[in-house]
Amino acid sequence: MFVYxxxxxxxxxxxxxxxxHNEPLPETVLRVKALESLLVEKGLVDxxxxxxxxxxxxTRIGPRNGAKVVARAWVDPAYRDRLxxxxxxxxxxxxxxxxxGEDMVVVENTPQVHNMVVCTLCSCYPWPVLGxxxxxxxxxxxxxxxxxxxxxxxxxxxxxxxxxxxxxxxDSTAEVRYLVLPMRPAGTQDLDEELLAELVTRDxxxxxxLPRSPRA
Amino acid sequence: xxxxxxxxxxxxxxxxxxxxxAQDLPARFVCGQRVRVANINPxxxxxxxxxxxxxxxxxxxxxGVFIFPDAHARGEKVAQRLYSVRFTGTELWGxxxxxxxxxxxxxxxxxxxxx
Numbered sequence: 001m002f003v004y005x006x007x008x009x010x011x012x013x014x015x016x017x018x019x020x021h022n023e024p025l026p027e028t029v030l031r032v033k034a035l036e037s038l039l040v041e042k043g044l045v046d047x048x049x050x051x052x053x054x055x056x057x058x059t060r061i062g063p064r065n066g067a068k069v070v071a072r073a074w075v076d077p078a079y080r081d082r083l084x085x086x087x088x089x090x091x092x093x094x095x096x097x098x099x100x101g102e103d104m105v106v107v108e109n110t111p112q113v114h115n116m117v118v119c120t121l122c123s124c125y126p127w128p129v130l131g132x133x134x135x136x137x138x139x140x141x142x143x144x145x146x147x148x149x150x151x152x153x154x155x156x157x158x159x160x161x162x163x164x165x166x167x168x169x170x171d172s173t174a175e176v177r178y179l180v181l182p183m184r185p186a187g188t189q190d191l192d193e194e195l196l197a198e199l200v201t202r203d204x205x206x207x208x209x210l211p212r213s214p215r216a
Numbered sequence: 217x218x219x220x221x222x223x224x225x226x227x228x229x230x231x232x233x234x235x236x237x238a239q240d241l242p243a244r245f246v247c248g249q250r251v252r253v254a255n256i257n258p259x260x261x262x263x264x265x266x267x268x269x270x271x272x273x274x275x276x277x278x279x280g281v282f283i284f285p286d287a288h289a290r291g292e293k294v295a296q297r298l299y300s301v302r303f304t305g306t307e308l309w310g311x312x313x314x315x316x317x318x319x320x321x322x323x324x325x326x327x328x329x330x331x
Contacts, residue, residue: 043219044217044219045219045220046219046220046221046222048221048222049219049220049221049222049224049225051222052222052225052226053225053229056225056226056229061229097230097231097232098229098230098231098232099228099229099232099233100232101232102232102233102234102235102236103234103235103236103279105279120265120267121263121265128232147267147308147319148267148305148308148309148312148313149314150317151314151317163316164316165316166316166317166318167316167317167318168302168317168318168319168320169317169318169319169320170300170319170320171265171319171320171321171322172322173263173264173265173321173322173323174235174263174279174282174285174298174322174323174324175234175235175236175282175283175285175298175322176279176298176300176322
């Protein structure tokens with residue numbers, strides 16, 4: 001929520017600040033704590049496994065995985081073709097498999113089409129390539145507005161596209177998880193795969209952003 | 217139910233658990249076909265977002281066969297074909313929608329009727 005709010009300007013901020021009821025409440029935190037201690041006391045959850053899960057997504061699995069996939073697709077046309085025709089298999093070539101990435105689809109940005117991803121029903125997100133979703137991705141304002149006015153939402157993230165670019169929003173309502181393949185930035189012909197990966201931001205792979213420009 | 221131990225976390229995450237089924241089913245719809253989404257409002261689980269109920273879209277792709285979540289929520293494992301359906305901004309939002317925006321929603325076969 002904070003990240004999303006920080007990106008908003010002018011009257012939008014005022015409108016959305018009324019949506020405070022969507023922010024996590026201390027009551028929710030208390031409920032989570034109560035549930036956790038109950039599950040641990042009953043022996044249904046191993047606290048060491050919880051720590052391991054948190055550590056995995058805090059330090060090992062995150063958007064750097066997706067950035068490697070994108071950079072490979074930019075330098076290797078055969079890999080790009082595999083990624084667009086069978087994303088799960090192409091991503092598995094890097095070993096990025098598993099929970100919430102079992103059935104992947106990659107959608108490609110072009111000069112005519114810009115793609116954005118949402119889960120209007122909850123917070124579905126491709127964990128093996130992007131890690132866990134940012135808080136704004138799970139917030140009601142993002143989920144409600146991106147399907148109705150994607151161009152305005154993108155502008156609030158700081159990006160304005162030409163009027164003739166079609167925006168496609170992918171709502172992950174079932175078990176398919178989506179990753180955006182952004183366009184390779186101009187002026188990067190001399191960069192190798194590793195340097196290209198550094199330009200690929202998390203938001204560029206959700207479609208709420210674009211890759212960084214070199215030396216920007 | 218076995219308790220997940222710390223030493224098994226990495227393997228469990230890496231393996232995941234797909235809802236895709238190897239089972240083949242006939243496809244009732246083809247890509248390019250116009251379909252109308254059912255306007256149903258069940259008390260229990262469905263994966264039809266309210267904003268597409270009753271609206272007309274075009275089948276964009278056949279995603280294959282998956283466990284049908286509406287029945288799975290009741291404990292039944294039913295196979296059903298899933299489609300990605302494209303809706304234009306104007307179809308969904310009327311005059312406030314934009315013709316140059318589209319929303320693609322993954323919808324199960326039983327949610328859809330030929331239009």
